Amino acid sequence: MGFSNELRSRAAPIWEREQTHSFVTGIGDGSLSLDKFRYYMRQDYVFLIEFCRAIALGVTKAPHMTDMGWFATLIHETLNSEMALHVSFCADFGITEEELLATEPSPTTWAYTRHMINTAHQGSAGEVASVILPCSWGYCEIGQKLYGEGLPANQPLYGRWIEAYNAPEFQQLADWLRGFVDRHAETAGPAELAAMERAFMVSSQYEYMFWDAAWRMEGWPVGI
Numbered sequence: 001m002g003f004s005n006e007l008r009s010r011a012a013p014i015w016e017r018e019q020t021h022s023f024v025t026g027i028g029d030g031s032l033s034l035d036k037f038r039y040y041m042r043q044d045y046v047f048l049i050e051f052c053r054a055i056a057l058g059v060t061k062a063p064h065m066t067d068m069g070w071f072a073t074l075i076h077e078t079l080n081s082e083m084a085l086h087v088s089f090c091a092d093f094g095i096t097e098e099e100l101l102a103t104e105p106s107p108t109t110w111a112y113t114r115h116m117i118n119t120a121h122q123g124s125a126g127e128v129a130s131v132i133l134p135c136s137w138g139y140c141e142i143g144q145k146l147y148g149e150g151l152p153a154n155q156p157l158y159g160r161w162i163e164a165y166n167a168p169e170f171q172q173l174a175d176w177l178r179g180f181v182d183r184h185a186e187t188a189g190p191a192e193l194a195a196m197e198r199a200f201m202v203s204s205q206y207e208y209m210f211w212d213a214a215w216r217m218e219g220w221p222v223g224i
Ligand SMILES: Cc1ncc(CO)c(N)n1
Pocket: 044, 047, 048, 134, 135, 136, 139, 207, 210
């Protein structure tokens, strides 16, 4: 069993909470309110930009050129494909690009992106990969699960969101990232393995918190 599978089983209770959160099941059956989904899309726009900054550190830190290329592909897919899709989805939901650009990170988005970026700055390429793995792999599982349960008939826009995360290109990138974590772990010492595990577990917690913050439409205590 590779290291990524070990991480996945250690994080199983968190991933289970994610996949059964009312926000996620509400996308699946179309019952989620549009207001909550709009809030989520705006926060996710902010998240994806910072996510790309973390991946960029993977390009810099990966020891071999082939892996640098894969980190670069992951940035390209996220920054160009996923973001373009995101902006076009948002337009369909009545959110303008100006609104996206003006979105301020919520406390949870702020904390999650700081965790990713700090870890990516301070850690090895293995830690960069481990801190972003719950994002790619987690969304793959959610995309596959919701797709398998059937698209919501009453909410075709949520159906498009599900299809995007069920896409083979998205799955392929998550598979490469898992493979990279597995290979990196083979030569890593105990301290680095512990740091990779910590990075993965904390990101898994924040993935759950991100859905929950969107469900609550979380804001800062004092509006400014
Ligand atoms: C919060 C979050 N995690 C992961 C992904 C997948 O890219 C995303 N779009 N948003």
